[in-house]
Amino acid sequence: MAVADPVLPLSGAAGDYDPLVERSAGARVVLIGEGSHGTREFYSERAAITKQLITEGGVTAVAAEADWPDAYRVNLYVRGESDDETPEEALSEFRRFPSWMWRNRDVVEFVGWLRRWNTALPTHAQKVGFYGLDLYSLRTSMEAVVDYLEKVDREAAQRARERYSCFDHFGPDPQAYGHETAIGRAEPCEQEAVEQLVELRNGAAAELIGKDGRVDADRHFYAEQNARLVVNAEQYYRSIFWGGPASWNLRDRHMADTLQELIAHLERTSGKTRATVWAHNSHVGDARATQMGERGELNIGQLSRQRYGRESFLVGFTTYTGTVTAASDWGATAERKHVRPALAGSWEELFHQRGQPRFLLDPHGLQGALLERAIGVIYRPETERLSHYFPARLADQFDSVIHIDETHATEPLERTSIWEEGELPETYPWAV
DSSP, X not given: OOOXXXXXXXXSOTTTTHHHHHHXXXXXXXXXXXXXXXXXXXXXXXXXXXXXXXXXXXXXXXXXXXXXXHHHHHHHHHTTOSXXXXXXXXXXXXXXXXXXXXXXXXXXXXXXXXXXXXXXXXTTSOOOEEEEEEOXXXXXXXXXXXXXXXXXXXXXXXXXXXXXXXXXXXXXXXXXXXXXXXXXXXXXXXXHHHHHHHHHHHSGGGGGTBXXXXXXXXXXXXXXXXXHHHHHHHHHHHHTTTOTTHHHHHHHHHHXXXXXXXXXXXXXXXSOXXXXXXXXXXXXXXXXXXXXXXXXXXXXXXXXXXXXXXXXXXXXXXXXXXXXEXXXXXXXXXXXXXXXXXXXXXXXXXXXXXXXXXXXXXXXGOOSOEEEEOOOSBOOGGGHHHHHEEEEOHHHHOSEEXXXXXXXXXXXXXOOHHHHHOOOOTTTTTOO
C-alpha cells in the first residue's frame, strides 16, 4: 500500500498549517487530537494550529479534555478576570491524576499567549476562552454550585448543600460511590442531583442573569454546567461497574453536549462562535471508522459530524517512536518512557517508510484499515499490541493527519527524580 499524496512536509515555517486552516475554514468546530497524553510535539503543534485559527480564523473558544471547574479558572485568567498572576497559578487546580496532562510547559506557554492575545484586543472585542469538557470533577463541581449560590441566593445554597449531602456517606472517592450504588448496597443520589439541576435552571438565581451584564450570565452558565456535570458524573461512576460501552459513551456524550451548550451560550452572549477541541485521538477521530464503533462506542468526533456535518473538521496526530510522559498504572508517578518503534502493519510504520521527519496528510485517498497506536496516560510497552493498537480506517476517521516521526516527552511542571532519570533503553547495558 502506498501513502497517497497530497503529503505536505512540515518545516517549522510560519505557513506550515495554511492548507489545514484553509480546508477547515467552513467548520464551526475544529477537533485537534493527540496520539498520547504525554507528547511534547502534539501539544506544541496543536497550540500552533490553534493560534493560527484564532488570529486568522475567528476561533473564540478552546474546549479541552479537562475538568470543567479546573479549566474555568484558566478561562478567567486568560480573559483577565481573575487574581492569578501567572499561567502556572491559573493551572493550579489541575492536581488530579494525570496532572501533567495540563500542568506542562507547552500548556503554560499557550495559556500565557492567550492572555496576551486577549489583553491586546480592542475593548469590546470578543475574547477567546478556555473551557473543560470532562466530567470527573464530581466533588469539585458540587462545591462550585454551592459557592455560586452562596453569592446570589443563600437559601438556594442551603438546599443545594442538603441535596448534595447524599454523596457524603461514600467518602471523597467517587468510585466508592459508584461501586456501592451499582451493586445495590446503597441508594443512588440521582434524584437529588437532578432536582438541583432543575432548580438552578428554573429557580430564582436564574433571574439574576443579565442584571449586571455578561459576567452574571457567564457565572450562572458556569454553575449550571457544574450542576449538569454532577448529574452525568453520578451516572458515570455507577456505569463504570456495569461493563460494556455505557461509561465511555456517557462520558463522550457529556463532552459533546458540553461543547454544544458552550457554543450556544457564547453565541447568545457574544455573537458568532467557532471552537477548537483538544482531546485524544480516541475522542476526536470518528469512532465509526475504528474498532470502537464495532464495540458500540461513540465519541466526540462522531457526534460532531452527526451534529455539525461539514461544519466539523477532525485532525489526528501520529508518531513512530521517541519518548512519552506516562505512568505504568493508574495513579502512579509520571515516567519518561521510550516509545517503541511502531508495529508492522500500522499507519505509523507506513508513514515512517516515507523517510520524512514530519508532514501533513490529507488521508481521504488512503484505502482500507491498518493498526493505529493510542497511548493515553498509561503506557505499557510490554503489552504493546494488546494495550495500544486497534484497527482504523484513517480516511474515514480524520479529515487531516499530522505525522511526526520521532517525538519527545512533554515536560511536567512538577518534575520528579523518576521522570528526570527516564527509562533505560531496552539494550542497556550491552549496547553503547
